[in-house]
Amino acid sequence: MQSIESEGAMAGSFRLNEPAVIADDIDGEIVIMNLERGSYYGLDAVGADVWRMMMSGDNGAQIADRIVAHFGADADHVRADIATLIAKTLEHGLVVPVESPAPNSTDTAPEMTAGQYNAPELTVYSDMKDLLAFDPPLPAYDPVSGK
Amino acid sequence: MRHWHEATSDARADGGFGAIMDAAAIASQRIATHRLDIRLAGERVELVVAGDDLAAHVMPVFAHLAEPDSPNVTAERTVTFLDARAAGGAALPASTDGEWVLQGDGWQVSTHGNGRYLSEVRDGSLICLDRATGSVAALFEAAEGLSLADRARPLQRMMSQICLSCGAQNIHGGLVARDGVGALIVGGSGRGKTTTSIDCLLNGLDFLGDDSVAIRETEHGSFSGYSLYGSTRVHPHQVARWPEILDDWRMPAPGDDKALLLPGTIAAGRMARQCEIRAILVPRITDGVFRAIMTSPRASFSALVHDSEETRRFQMSPAEFHRFARLTRETPCFLCDLDAEPAAVAAGVADILREVTT
Structure with missing residues (x-):
């Protein structure tokens, strides 16, 4: 049985927690950086599938349905895995809930990884924290407007 | 006045x-x-x-x-x-x-x-x-x-x-080249960026930098690398690795922690200012023999975003982050175990550059 938090994660839609967080797709994996916390994360192949669907507006239940259909994996396990992953991305401040998500359709769903289903994993590279010696961003200046 | x-x-x-x-x-x-x-x-x-x-x-x-x-x-x-x-x-x-x-x-x-x-x-x-x-x-x-x-x-x-x-991006990394084809050398402090750069300089490759260089994305999606400084610094105990240039170092005065070398004064002909980046190297200091294995773009990205207190930079913009991502997606990356023998390191890097060129 799922917890109330898990049910919230499965029902809600999310977006990238900009501007503090930036992410990109690198050869099938997702790298994510939380600039405010100076932390760095990676998502494996299935995690990257989940992330792309989250970024395209799917809620947790829709993502789980697509994963089950694509990989033929056990629905209960997949729903639990997706709920856990979404909860972790929220916990680390990587995404924020969207109040009124735009409807998504199967036609626009991102392509998924080929191969076997493995529980999606968010890797936290905590050893990177001291190496990301970022200072706060410089105030912007536009030479054209002079502001 | x-x-x-x-x-x-x-x-x-x-x-x-x-x-x-x-x-x-x-x-x-x-x-x-x-x-x-x-x-x-x-x-x-x-x-x-x-x-x-x-x-x-x-x-x-x-x-x-x-x-x-x-x-x-x-x-x-x-x-x-x-x-x-x-x-x-x-x-x-x-x-x-x-x-x-x-x-x-x-x-x-x-x-x-x-x-x-x-x-x-x-x-x-x-x-x-x-x-x-x-x-x-x-x-x-x-x-x-x-x-x-x-x-x-x-x-x-x-x-x-x-x-x-200037429309370029400063990178905490070294850069060496052969015939205009360059290898960007990245990783945290003490990982071997300077060692690799000097090994290459003294063994026939061009030197563009050991710790601070720039990259620029071309309109064709490739990446150019630029030299910023014709200088290199190492901890004093490291200079013994290169006995042929032992007298060319300026040893640190009180308050300095590193010795300084101006590569242009010992090998002016091997100082280059621009190259096309075709490989990324992540060195690792070892006592063994030189060994290069291809590694993942994500490992390359991690090494690229390493920073240090000396080169600490302002928070990167999304544009810079995505440029790093494109660079690591487009450029083969090699994890390199460094050799105790400088010539072997240079030969290994030259082999990599030859491989990515053909």
Whole structure:
């Protein structure tokens, strides 16, 4: 049985927690950086599938349905895995809930990884924290407007 | 003539920093001045160094970036270095009031004039970037007081902002090349970036940098790499690795932690200023033999975003982050175990460059 938090994660839609967080797709994996916390994360192949669907507006239940259909994996396990992953991305401040998500359709769903289903994993590279010696961003200046 | 210490207290005009740049330009006309047109991160820059002693330190660091004489081409910006004592100026301010101020151990960065001027103040130096024109005034209290770190990288952390204003991105990494094809060497401090760069320099490859270089994305989606400084620094215990250049190092004075080498003084013909980046190397110091294995783009990305206290940069923008991602997606990356023998490291790097070229 799922917890109330898990049910919230499965029902809600999310977006990238900009501007503090930036992410990109690198050869099938997702790298994510939380600039405010100076932390760095990676998502494996299935995690990257989940992330792309989250970024395209799917809620947790829709993502789980697509994963089950694509990989033929056990629905209960997949729903639990997706709920856990979404909860972790929220916990680390990587995404924020969207109040009124735009409807998504199967036609626009991102392509998924080929191969076997493995529980999606968010890797936290905590050893990177001291190496990301970022200072706060410089105030912007536009030479054209002079502001 | 107004001096910088008067200018910084002048709150009426540009927070005083426009006046500082004017004062530096005027002061530079009063003493012996050395000029050189260089290409910095792809942009033409007029380098002006006022003061013979300061020029003796600064000019060799940029000499390899010299442009051929082109009377009809004017530089887009000027970088002026000024020996303040030689110019008869007063002591530089230890700090300045700014609209936005960031302070660290012995340094302060601040903005002035509604963000137009960005200044970096350290003990004995004040560097000011005019973000409207891209020009720089770098004032040093006295040439003889320069640390080896200042001699090696006289524009300090302001270089990253100069690169940005040139449309390039400063990277904490080394860069070597062969026939214009380059390998970017990345990883945290102490991982072997400098060791790899010097090994290559002394064994037939071109040197573009060991710790601070620039990249620029071309319109075709490839990446060009640029040399910024013709200098390299290592901890004193490391110099024994290269017995043939043992006498060429300037060993650290009290207050410095690293020895300085100006590669252009020992191998001017191997100093390059630009290349196409075709490989990324992540070195690892070992006692074994050189071994290179291809690694994942994500591992390459992780090594690329490593930073250090010395090269610490401002929070990267999304554009810079995505540029790093594109670079690691497009460029094969190799994890390299370094060899105890420098020639073997250079041969291994040359093999990688040959492999990615064919």
